[in-house]
Amino acid sequence: MDGVYPIIGTIILFLLAWDVFATVFIPRGLSGPFTQNSHHLIWRIWCRINCTGTPAARRRLSRLGPMLVILTVIGWALLLWLGFALIFYPHASGFHHGTRSPSDWISALYVSGYSVTTLGVGDIVPKDGNMRLLMILAAGSGFILISIAVTYLLSFYAALGRVTALAYEVHRFLGKSDGYSPVDVVITAITADCIEEMKNWLADIGTTLAQVLMAEQQYTLLNYFHEPDDMALPVALTDVLELTTICRSVLSPTAYPSMANGLITAGTERLTRGYFESLARKFGGRVEVSREAIEDRHIHFDQVRAKLEQAGVQLRDREEAWAIYNTMRQGWEIPCHTIRVLFGYPGFSGLALKSE
Structure with a gap:
């Protein structure tokens, strides 16, 4: 024995x-x-x-x-x-x-x-x-x-600092603490003739996000750190997705081709959506979508469109814009809701997460 x-x-x-x-x-x-x-x-x-x-x-x-x-x-x-x-x-x-x-x-x-x-x-x-x-x-x-x-912990906390810094940058840039929303950033970029500045910022966000995703691949413990809203990456990246979705679906591709069809907005949207999709696959969970979710999505679309129209921004045809907006939101809303709820942040109304 x-x-x-x-x-x-x-x-x-x-x-x-x-x-x-x-x-x-x-x-x-x-x-x-x-x-x-x-x-x-x-x-x-x-x-x-x-x-x-x-x-x-x-x-x-x-x-x-x-x-x-x-x-x-x-x-x-x-x-x-x-x-x-x-x-x-x-x-x-x-x-x-x-x-x-x-x-x-x-x-x-x-x-x-x-x-x-x-x-x-x-x-x-x-x-x-x-x-x-x-x-x-x-x-x-x-x-x-x-x-x-010791080496692992030093490297890990350095990576954690990059994650929280990215979330904080998005939160402050979009002006969430001052009551602004992604659509307000789009309006400011167009009316103040600073579209290139917004695109450069999105490009920087995409680059930093790629580094953060690599860090989360190496340090899986990062997935278990949940910060306050102004430093929470799932909350910040939801706003980035909303921003890129508005640009690619609601804005006129003729008047603003680089925002509606540009590589930067599309690439940033794919990177951000991939962040939520990879985490949703890891942590699991099944999301049930109710009719209320679709109605809320439509109401939000109407509010965004009305705000853009009031600011004099040129837009796509309503039906075409809604079709694109709805498809894009369906693509990222469920994994985004899954991670936000699992990590203790508010989700989207009309969606219910069921544990597997």
Whole structure:
């Protein structure tokens, strides 16, 4: 029976090494076996408890990201400790003790603990030479894990800063805190003859968003950080989608070809929509669309069109514009609603998220 423990310990260490390697070094949007499964499980439990839509629930939901960072590092350390303890255990009866002998399990856990934490106490040491070499391996593994964890956390929080900075920039540029909306930005760009400035801003947003998407592929923990509305990326990118949708569907392609049919508005819209679609595939959920959602979409379209007409902006034919607007909104509204609701932000009326 004692021969089983080293096998289990070796398997745990192998899976831990793969988990750290996959989480830290492979930028493919997935973590290792321990990290990915534990994150999803904790997320679902935390979300069921706190996803009630109240400000207090939002605050509790926002604490999950920092908690997961701490739990990930602690989990790696505990698995490393346990793996080497299981390997040491069958040989613990032969350890040399400076004081009275504790139990074999205590000895194995103690030697494994001070080895992987590089404390090097040494009051209990194996007599067997192979076990002493294993202690060196355990100490080296602990030192490497500590170095990787520190480097990972520094890089992770730098990426988190880019995410929140992008959301904050969108929020401030659109003037949400001052009561403005995406349609107001479009009107200002046209009436003040600064269309090129808005296009340049959209191009910058697209470039920064591409970098953020790459960061979220590498640091999957970023998906669990939920900031206040003015620094929340799902909220900010919803406004970017609304802005590009208005440009591409409602504006006259003859009068404003670069805004209605240009590469920048189309590319930014695709990048932003892809952000929500990839997260919706990851976190799951089924959205039910009611007649109220379509009616609200039509009312919003009429309000946008009326505001543009009042400002003297040249527009597409109403029916053509509505057909394009409705199709584009259908393309991003459901994944956008899914992520906003799952992350504790207000969704769209008429849409209901059902957990799978």
